[in-house]
Amino acid sequence: MAQQHTAMKHKRMLCAQDYKTLSLSAFGGALEFYDFIIFVFFSKVIGSLFFPADMPMWLSQLQTFGIFAAGYLARPFGGIVMAHFGDLLGRKRMFTLSILLMAIPTLLIGCLPTYALVGYFAPVFLLLLRVCQGLAVGGEIPGAWTFVAEHVPKDKVGLACGTLTSGLTLGILLGSVVSILMQSNFNTTEMHAWAWRIPFIVGGIFGFIAMYLRQWLKETPIFLEMQQRGEKEISKKLPIWEVLSNYLPQVTLSILLTWVLSAGIMVIIVTSHVYLQGQFGFSEMDVSISRLLATAGLALGCVLYGYLTDKFSIGQVIMIGCLFVVIATIIFLSSLSAGREMLYITYPIVGFSVGIVGAFPYYMVRAFPAKVRYSGVAFSFNISYAITGALTAFLIPILANFFSKYAAGFYVIAVFLLGAILGWYIIRKEKELAKDI
Structure with missing residues (x-):
């Protein structure tokens, strides 16, 4: 019966339930990622309100980004715990829980007292709530990729993962x-x-709405089949221990791909205002509007590259896409001295090119079999993002202020060249990908 279902899953077209799953997952992911990322859009205001007024601006910004980075450092713990129960008890339960765990601290951040009222307790409270957000998002993103990949037909997994990733970028x-x-x-x-409180309070409300909508989702067919066959009892090992014992090469490759992903998202989109305003003199409004266009390009790129992974070799798509990012970044850097008009052209182009990250989840979800998929993806993604995402958020202000104003771009170029090499390596390993999705 399982084989018959798998065959039907491979041949059928997307049905109404698939579209419902994709839309609710992407919408919920967008709202949850908004909750996690809105912090950085108001980092200047937060830095001035939650640290002493006589502290130098660069130092308060550095400490603010340090608190932002703490959310990334907390990701692995949330991801490992939620993935453990996701592999044993079901994807849907953890998928719904993660958004509740994000909504509550986001709402509370909007209600926090500032330094002027409670002194150093203010940044401490802020840090604790950011850690809670990190715990939640650590389970959300890998769980979302796993959830949609196990719902759709085999030849639509790339499109599903790309669409879901696009939904997450819509949070930005x-x-x-x-x-x-x-x-x-x-x-x-x-x-x-x-007024700075409004985005966080609204974000908390968004989270509760998304949690309500996710009650209409169904458990993945693949997990239900595992339950029927008793596969969740196949090993007494913890899922994460089995991942590290038997799938270390896949973990390593997924960690490196996540490093590339974090460089594109963090440097090109999330922290771009640091160097575009500070080193190149663009106004806050120009940066905000052009970043809006670049993020829209990123969302479109994620869907396109996800679609391409279903049609062509995943390794070839990654290799060519990463080389495109390198070229687009060079053009972007070269145009920054030409004024705001070029910024509105080259920034959306490089944002679109970074959409190649929408293809990465296709490899990750197929690198691990169903019984440890959630744990494998969550561990690899969160360990890498905890290190590279946190360091990137912390180091970009330092590199931009004290070394070269082009340092952030050079970093992106180097990491995406690594991504092209990883794509070349994946071409040789594609036969080893999991066949159950």
């Missing part, structure tokens, strides 16, 4: 829109007095 897009609206409707005094 939503953050950009909110940032622009806040800048347009509130002056500096209002922003520092109370």
Whole structure:
């Protein structure tokens, strides 16, 4: 019966339930990622409110980004625990729980007292809530990829993962829109007095809405088949221990791919205002609007590259896509001295090129069999993002301020050249990918 279901899953087209699963997963992921990322869009205001007023701006910004990075460092712990129960008890339960664990701390950040009221307790409370957000998102992203990949037909897994990744990037897009609206409707005094709280309170409400919508999702057919066959009892080992014991090469490759992904997302999209404003002199509004366009390009690119992985070799798609990022980044860097008009052209292009990261989850979900898939993807993705994402968020301000104003771009070029090499290596290993999706 399992073989018959697998054959039907491979041949059928996307059905209404598939579209429902994809749309609700992507929408919920967008809202949850908005909650996680909105912090960085208001880092200047947060830095001035949660640290002493006489602290140098660069130091308060560095400490603010340190708190932001703490969310990444917490990811592995949340990812490992939630993936463990996701592999044993079901994908849907953890997929729904993660969004609740994100909504609560986001809402509380919007209610926090500032340094002027409680002194150093303010940044401590902020740090604790960021850690809670990191724990939640550590289970959300790998769980979302696993969830949609196990729902759709085999020849639509790339499109599903790319669409889901696009949905996550739409969280950044939503953050950009909110940032622009806040800048347009509130002056500096209002922003520092109370308006900065609005994006976090709204984000918390978004999270509760997304949690409510996810109750309409169904458990994945692959996990239900595992339950029927008793496969969750096949080994007494913890899923993560089995991953490290039997799938270390896949873990290593997934970790390196996540490093490439984090470089594209963090440097090109999330922290771009640090060097575009500080080193190249663009206005806050110009950066916000052009980043909005770049994020839209990123979302489109994720869907396109996900679609291509279903049609062509995943290794070839990754290799060519990463080389495109290198070329687009060089053009982007070269145009930054040409003024705002070129920024509005080259920034969306490089954002679109970074959409190659939408193809990476296709490899990750197929690198591990169903019984340890959630744990394998969560461990690899979160360990890598905890290190590379946190360090990137922490180091970009330092590199941009004290070394070269092009340092962030050089970093992206180097890491995506590594990505092209990984794509070449994957071409040789594609026969080893899991066949159950």
